[in-house]
Amino acid sequence: xxVGLIGIGTVGxxxxxxLTENAKxxxxxxxxxxxxxxxxxxxxxxxKKVVGDxxxxxxxxxxxxxxxxxxxxxxxIGGTGIAKELVETALANxxxxxxxxxxxxxxxxxxLVELAEKNKVxxxxxxxxxxGIPIIKAIREGLAANQIEWIAGIINGTTNYILSEMRENNLxxxxxxxxxxxxxxxxxxxxxxxxxxxAAHKVTIMASIAFGIPVNFEGAYVEGISQLQQKDIAYAxxxxxxxxxxxxxxxxxxxxxxxxxPTLIPEKRLVANxxxxxxxxxxxxxxxxxxLYYGAGxxxxxxxxxxxxxxxxxxRQCKHGxxxxxxxxxxxxxxxxxxxxxxxxxxxxxxYLRLSMKNKTGLLANITNIFxxxxxxxxxxxxxxxxxxxxxxxxxxxxxxxxEQTINEIISKIESLPENKDKIIKIRIEELNx
Ligand code: HSE
Numbered sequence: 001x002x003v004g005l006i007g008i009g010t011v012g013x014x015x016x017x018x019l020t021e022n023a024k025x026x027x028x029x030x031x032x033x034x035x036x037x038x039x040x041x042x043x044x045x046x047x048k049k050v051v052g053d054x055x056x057x058x059x060x061x062x063x064x065x066x067x068x069x070x071x072x073x074x075x076x077i078g079g080t081g082i083a084k085e086l087v088e089t090a091l092a093n094x095x096x097x098x099x100x101x102x103x104x105x106x107x108x109x110x111x112l113v114e115l116a117e118k119n120k121v122x123x124x125x126x127x128x129x130x131x132g133i134p135i136i137k138a139i140r141e142g143l144a145a146n147q148i149e150w151i152a153g154i155i156n157g158t159t160n161y162i163l164s165e166m167r168e169n170n171l172x173x174x175x176x177x178x179x180x181x182x183x184x185x186x187x188x189x190x191x192x193x194x195x196x197x198x199a200a201h202k203v204t205i206m207a208s209i210a211f212g213i214p215v216n217f218e219g220a221y222v223e224g225i226s227q228l229q230q231k232d233i234a235y236a237x238x239x240x241x242x243x244x245x246x247x248x249x250x251x252x253x254x255x256x257x258x259x260x261x262p263t264l265i266p267e268k269r270l271v272a273n274x275x276x277x278x279x280x281x282x283x284x285x286x287x288x289x290x291x292l293y294y295g296a297g298x299x300x301x302x303x304x305x306x307x308x309x310x311x312x313x314x315x316r317q318c319k320h321g322x323x324x325x326x327x328x329x330x331x332x333x334x335x336x337x338x339x340x341x342x343x344x345x346x347x348x349x350x351x352y353l354r355l356s357m358k359n360k361t362g363l364l365a366n367i368t369n370i371f372x373x374x375x376x377x378x379x380x381x382x383x384x385x386x387x388x389x390x391x392x393x394x395x396x397x398x399x400x401x402x403x404e405q406t407i408n409e410i411i412s413k414i415e416s417l418p419e420n421k422d423k424i425i426k427i428r429i430e431e432l433n434x
Contacts, residue, residue, distance in 0.1 A: 001315050002037040004064035004095075006086060007076035008047045010184045011100055011127070011307065012039075014300030015074060016050050018308045026308070030315045040064050065090040072096040072314060074307060078188065080104050091115045091123065096318075098310040100127035100303055103192075106201035109208065109215035113328045122317065122324045124310035129202040130155050130279045132302030133295040134309065139283060140209050140330040146285030148210035150250040152432055155202045157185040157277030157298035158193035159225050159245040164275040167233050167242070173226070185277045185298040195224035196245060196260040203247035207258045210283075211251050211339070212331035216258075219341035223261035232354060232425055235396045236264050239352070239380055242272040246430060255340040257347050264352050264429040270294075271432065282432060290432075345405040350379070350429040353407075354396040355414060356422035359386060363419055367395070370413045376402050392421065398429065 003019075005012060019026070019036055027033055040061040041047040047057040058064065065073055065086050073090040077083050080103050087104065090097050092115065099105070105112070105125045116123035126136045130153065139148065154160050158180040165176035177194065180186050185193075192198045200222040208215040225245050236243050246263035249256065265272040270292060274280040279297025284290045296302035317325055329336060357363055364383065371378055377400035384394040399407065411424045 001032055001034050001072060001311075001318070002070050003034055003072045003074060003311065004038045004040070004067060004070040005036055005074045005076070006040045006061045006064055007078070008039055008041040008043070008050050009076070010300045011303045012041070012076040013050050014304030015076065015307045018301065018304045019311070022308070026312060030312055030319070032315050032319055034311060034315065037070060038064050038067060061086050062089065065093060065095065070095055071318075072098065072311065074311065075099040075101060076307070078103065080107055084108060087112060088115060091119050091121060094119045094121055096122045096124070096314045098124045098127075098307055098314070100307055101125070102128040102198065102201035102205060106204040106215055106217040109205065109329070116324070116328060117333075120323045122314050123328055124314060125205070126310045127303050127306035129205050130281055130293070131157070131295070131297040131299065132305045133279055133281065133293045133297065134306065135206065135281050135293055136209065138291075138293055139206060141326060143283060143285045143288060143291070144330070146287045148251065149284045149286055150248070151203070151206050151210055151281060151283050152246055152248045152271070152430060153203065153206075153279065153281035154244050154271065154274050155247050155279050155281060155297060156193055156196075156199040156245055157279060157296070158187070158190065159196075159199070160274065160279070160297075161185060161277045162194075163225065163228075163233070163243060163245065166230060167237075168275070173228075180277070183277070184300060194226050196222045197224075199245060199247040199260045200258075203249050203258055203260060206281075207249040207256060208336075209330035210249065211256055212329075212336050213256055213339050214336055215329070216341065219258060221259040221261070221344040221347075225262050228262050229425070231394075232352070232427060235354065235382070235394075236352060236427070237267070238382065239264075239396075239398060240267055241265060241352070241429065242267050243427065244272065244274075248430065252342070255342050257342040259344060259347065262427055264427055265432060269432050345408065346403065348401050348403050350401050350431070351399045351407050352396065352427045352429055353399065353411070354394065354425040356420070356424075357392060357395060357417070358419040358421060359392050360419050364395075366417060366419075367414060370410055371399070374406055374410050376400060376406060376410060
């Protein structure tokens, strides 16, 4: 099997290492040797450093996707610009494609799957979600007998690292982000990590293979961690919760929700204790119940582990003369159907709210009446003791489960009270127990 590798950066370098250092192990499992015939990167010096043999390297990736000798292309440059053109050309030239490119699959998955099917080649994307965790395989194959009910995951290593460092080591957001970048977890544009876009790409892909819906990134609700305050991490902890950037997708009878946002999770849940750059994905199947997958979600070798597993899969299938044996998106083509995607206002959650109010006799009564009028129960409430140098209290509370639209109405009513000093902080809660 002749492989062309496009991109020799963090994941590309890792992939080269796994394919060469584990070549014997891979051969024992496939019976066919995998030859990295060509490597493309704009940075020829870097490519030469990794690959050694100058004859194998090129700075024009189109040399690879148009090379008649190449059977399989590994695309590791990312993004939806040139990467899309390269993947399209490779598929049109009847080459199998392995990619770690979540943005590409989340935004153009439908058309690329169709192109792969038309050309009878395989498009594989395990590394695009949760790095080294074989979550695509788990949902699409291991749990194929189940109707998936929901998925909730910590699927961005950068933000999980930042939140862990802010909580455990009192680091500021900026310092923790810089460290995550230095460690090679972050995207080329780290706003994709910090603002939840990377996690939204990944959960969009999981929603599609879990529920048999077209990949629809536009329908996802996305909120990142850049506005999160250290104070709320500490207050959440007082209530028995940790704050994580959670990616959630749930099936309803006639609709699906796809959302990414900071979320309070009970600290006793295993997933609440996933720290640093590690990822974890909880998948609830109707027969198996909840299942949990944990591992490195970013970094060179973990991500390369998933890339190479896809290569091995393709080699095995080709050896037996098959095209794709498993539908790329899990469901047969005629069973992939659009479903309504809930807007965030339609989604039901419990909420953590933090209020900044001027102290006044009767203040709490006024606040609780607003909740009661809307039929929303307050499950926990903390009123910080008034200190001499701070005459106004911090008040934070947890509500019962309610539609977000109702909570927004409550928030505007409280914010229009004369005692209100600042915007109310609202963070969604997921109990992850049903
Ligand atoms: N930037 C991503 C993360 C890399 O931090 O998880 C893996 O997709």
